[in-house]
Amino acid sequence: MSEEKPVLELCNVDKSFGPIDVLHNINLSVKAGEVLCLLGDNGAGKSTLIKTMAGVHAPTNGELLMDGKPVSFRGPKAAQEAGIACVHQFGGTFPLMSISRSFFAGVEPTKGWGPFKVFDRKKANEIAVHEVRNFGITRIDDGDRLVGGLSGGERQSLAIARAVYFGARVLILDEPTAALGVKQSAHVLRIVNEAKSRGLAVIFITHQVMHALAVGDHFAVLIRGGIAADFKKGEKSREEITDLMAGGESMADLEAQINVSA
Amino acid sequence: MSEAIQTTKSSKSTSSRLAVGELIRSPAMGAFVGMILVFCIFAAFGYHRNFLTLGGIANWMNFASTIGIVAIPVGFLMIAGELDISVGAMMPASAMTLGVLSGHFELPIALGMIITFGVAALVGLVNGLLVTRTKVPSFIVTLATLFAVGGLTLTLSVIFVDRPQVAYYAPDWAKALFGDRYFGFRAAVFWWLLLTGVFFFVLHKSPWGNWIFAVGGDQESARNAGIPTNRLKISLFVLCSVCTAFAGMCQVIQFNSAQSATNFPLIFNTIIACVVGGVVLTGGFGTLVGIFFGTMTLGIVQQGIGYTEIDRNLSSLIIGVMLLLAVLMNGTFQKLATSWSTGKKED
Secondary structure, three states, X not given: OOOOOOOEEEEEEEEEEOOEEEEEEEEEEEOXXXXXXXXXXXXXXXXXXXXXXXXXXXXXXXXXXXXXXXXXXXXXXXXXXXXXXXXXXXXXXXXXXXXXXXXXXXXXXXXXXXXXXXXXXXXXXXXXHHHHHHOOOOOOOOOOOEHHHXXXXXXXXHHHHHHHHXXXXXXXXXXXOOOOOHHHHHXXXXXXXXXXXXXXXXXEEEOXXXXXXXXXXXEXXXXXXXXXXXXXXXXXXXXXXXXXXXXXXXXXXXXXXXXXXX | XXXXXXXXXXXXXXXXXXXXXXXXXXXXXXXXXXXXXXXXXXXXXXXXXXXXXXXXXXXXXXXXXXXXXXXXXXXXHHHOOOOOOOHHHHHHHHHHHHHHHHHHOOOOHHHHHHHHHHHHHHHHHHHHHHHHHHOOOHHHHHHHHHHXXXXXXXXXXXXXXXXXXXXXXXXXXXXXXXXXEEOOEEHHHHHHHXXXXXXXXXXXXXXXXXXXXXHHHXXXXXXXXXXXXXXXXXXXXXXXXXXXXXXXXXXXXXXXXXXXXXXXXXXXXXXXXXHHOOOXXXXXXXXXXXXXXXXXXXXXXXXXXXHOOOOHHHHHHHHHHHHHHHHHHHHHHHHHHHHOOOOOOOO
């Protein structure tokens, strides 16, 4: 079984755009049923790292391993087929499309033959509603409703349910709670847990330490394109993590600085 | 385990709702109501001047058909979040191409049409490649190609036929197919209806149509969902040029002559038809039926006005007011559509 091998692993990955080095020497791994929290301040290179994992960018140096075997993706679609799904900050859904159409965007179920294949709305609605409800969003009961009518948390859940339905093994969540209120965030965190218990490898990107601590098993802090710290749950306190994210300076020092300049 | 990911088929079937409720919330509804309103007002003012006769209806339908054939793909592009204003030059360019090839050089019309479609596809390809590669807004790209193609058309026609226009008499079968009138309606009207049917299927029933909405809704997410966004946009630009070329050729075959002057009103008319028809300028929303009604409304106001007692000069004013109302209404319709049935309970 590949159970012991990490589902996704990054080995000495560098990424540069022309003369600008964005990522250097990134080593990360995530196992099935584990939540890896990637913490980092704005501009730390989180987005580039996500895009590298999701097949948008190819690493300049180093390699990606899936189940211990090196892989290289020609594009996001290839990464997706390999089982890496990316859910973005704003849900990765389409506000003016119906729930089922959004759910099946790009992989529409069809009926009919030849050039007369039509979008199978009934089937799409059934599956979409069922999948989303399985993730605990019981408020959704009609696949024809527009996504724009859902709350931010529900949109995230829809996107996650979608990824899981389409066979994702690695779920990359890019700041899913950044734009959400407390209640909605809790909702999303519950869904992260649900995905984890279903055996997915989850990479949870955030700069909210509280949210990371709530669901994470394993933490990595990204500073200026490098991994500044890599630790397991319970090894570091919230204060220590926050200090790390602030670039090694302690929050107390920062507060002092702010007070002096004020 | 990944087995857990497998789904069980839902036993709960989605409830079927009244189609009427769905219709009212549809963005096409606004366009339809608008058209009926305009039609009624014009019919009231035009009753004694033959607005309601077959000839009166044919008059504005004929005018609308050319716009309609172009407005459909322009609407597709708008739903996909892009714009094509090069249609204003594409129409005379295709007309001149056919006129010069089949009229001046006396090539068989079928060959002339195929080459014209090829030229149009090439222009669409250039538009699409420029937009997807350079990330320059399509408004600017197609504004550039509008003038480039317009200039090229003039120059080439002077080189080939020494004049900015050319006469061409199409063979009878081509006339019957693309240029004759039936019950006062031009052949283009029937083509327009046919294309509306075909493209309705494409936009609302086929998976490809779903991609158009997805790209316009959120391009990044669409790409992440595995939709080939660039290829989709390029093919939409090609479709737009090809449809415009078709409308242009129908005109040549009907009127026996081609002009090379850029058709600026066409640009505005197609955009107005789409917006009045409920297509959102920023993309992601719109219906084909809406575009159809929008085009009809435009036809009534611009052309049908001649059959009424309303001063012809007022047509632009009416269109301006209508456009503004349509945009304001579209916002309301969108809100209605998104908030529909969410009022159960907040979680």
